[in-house]
Amino acid sequence: MRTAQDPLSRTFFALADPTRRAVLTRLAHGAATVKELSAPFRMSGPAVSKHLRVLERAGLIQRGRAAQWRPRTLEATPLREAAAFADEFRRFWEPNYAPLDGLLEVER
Amino acid sequence: MRTAQDPLSRTFFALADPTRRAVLTRLAHGAATVKELSAPFRMSGPAVSKHLRVLERAGLIQRGRAAQWRPRTLEATPLREAAAFADEFRRFWEPNYAPLDGLLEVER
DNA sequence: TTTGTATATAACCTTTAGGTTACCTACAAA
DNA sequence: TTTGTAGGTAACCTAAAGGTTATATACAAA
Numbered sequence: 653m654r655t656a657q658d659p660l661s662r663t664f665f666a667l668a669d670p671t672r673r674a675v676l677t678r679l680a681h682g683a684a685t686v687k688e689l690s691a692p693f694r695m696s697g698p699a700v701s702k703h704l705r706v707l708e709r710a711g712l713i714q715r716g717r718a719a720q721w722r723p724r725t726l727e728a729t730p731l732r733e734a735a736a737f738a739d740e741f742r743r744f745w746e747p748n749y750a751p752l753d754g755l756l757e758v759e760r
Numbered sequence: 761m762r763t764a765q766d767p768l769s770r771t772f773f774a775l776a777d778p779t780r781r782a783v784l785t786r787l788a789h790g791a792a793t794v795k796e797l798s799a800p801f802r803m804s805g806p807a808v809s810k811h812l813r814v815l816e817r818a819g820l821i822q823r824g825r826a827a828q829w830r831p832r833t834l835e836a837t838p839l840r841e842a843a844a845f846a847d848e849f850r851r852f853w854e855p856n857y858a859p860l861d862g863l864l865e866v867e868r
Numbered sequence: 869t870t871t872g873t874a875t876a877t878a879a880c881c882t883t884t885a886g887g888t889t890a891c892c893t894a895c896a897a898a
Numbered sequence: 899t900t901t902g903t904a905g906g907t908a909a910c911c912t913a914a915a916g917g918t919t920a921t922a923t924a925c926a927a928a
Contacts, residue, residue, distance in 0.1 A: 658778060665776035668769050669916090673845065680849060686875060699917055701876065706915090720874045720925045728852035735850065737781065738843035741788060744836035777886090794905060807887055809906065814885090828895045828904045 659711070660737065663730045666710035671695070672703050676712060679726040686722060767819070768845065771838045774818035779803070780811050784820060787834040794830060 657665070666672055675689050690700040704724060707713045711730045716723045743749045765773070774780055783797050798808040812832060815821045819838045824831045851857045 657776075660781070661776050661778055664772050667842075667845070668765075668773035668776055670766060670769055673768075676849070680852070687873090695916090696918065697875075698877080698919085702916065720923095722875065726849075726852060728849040731846045731849045732853045734775075735843060735846035737775070738839045738846065741784070741834075741836040741839045742843065744788070744834060745840045795903090803886090804888065805905075806889085806907080810886065828893095830905065 659730065660733050662710040663712070663734050666706050666712055667734065669703065669706075671700075672707055675703065675707060675724075676726065679713060679724060683716065683723040683725045686724070689724065767838065768841050770818040771820070771842050774814050774820055775842065777811065777814075779808075780815055783811065783815060783832075784834065787821060787832060788836075791824065791831040791833045794832070797832065 667676075671693060674692065678684055678689060678692075686697070686700065686704065689704070690697060693700060704713065707724075708715065712727055713724045714727050716725060775784075779801060782800065786792055786797060786800075794805070794808065794812065797812070798805060801808060812821065815832075816823065820835055821832045822835050824833060
């Protein structure tokens with residue numbers, strides 16, 4: 653992975669790891685400290701820290717601060733473009749899918 | 761990227777490169793030979809070949825054969841899970857979005 | 869003011885990504 | 899049956915991913 657990729661590549665790259673996806677899913681339920689985010693995993697603290705940095709570079713999380721804690725929060729907007737890309741292919745896996753304008757044409 | 765990841769990670773990893781995304785977009789318009797797929801890029805043949813292998817490992821393309829050509833076709837089904845994952849976060853980037861059951865509750 | 873806890877950084881290691889050039893194979897056409 | 903074209907494979911390189919342990923920093927509490 654040559655770094656300094658375009659934003660969409662960074663987003664998909666960040667999603668290409670189960671640990672990082674689990675972190676995002678956890679954060680969907682609310683902010684969490686690094687300790688809390690690390691809890692489900694067997695890896696060291698620094699390893700989790702690196703995963704968080706990848707998510708941060710992709711703009712998928714933000715870092716807060718409260719005393720000695722640095723709670724992370726979800727920042728989901730980059731996922732919009734990711735979802736949009738995948739959605740372009742929806743008709744291939746969903747045979748009965750018709751894009752919006754086609755649908756309107758039928759219903760009017 | 762430790763290889764032999766779960767399918768969803770392989771899918772997202774395959775998407776984490778603009779060349780590979782462009783190949784998928786091209787294939788959405790129909791099958792294409794390796795030569796045709798390579799045309800838009802400045803990189804060598806083997807480099808494109810490796811990208812195709814990544815897409816193949818993710819199950820996103822299939823390899824056909826006709827004389828000396830090995831036309832690739834799109835296989836979009838892995839994108840369904842990718843889209844589903846991103847969609848779980850839709851409410852965060854789309855404030856007025858309500859998941860289906862909530863919507864039904866309002867309309868009935 | 870020491871001690872414990874939360875987190876980040878540094879230095880290191882192994883494996884892989886992603887590119888290159890050189891070479892090999894399969895097939896079609898002349 | 900040589901020659902050209904499509905494509906794959908091998909060997910190589912550099913940079914980065916993703917992990918480790920050790921160390922540093924920041925803050926709270928005793």
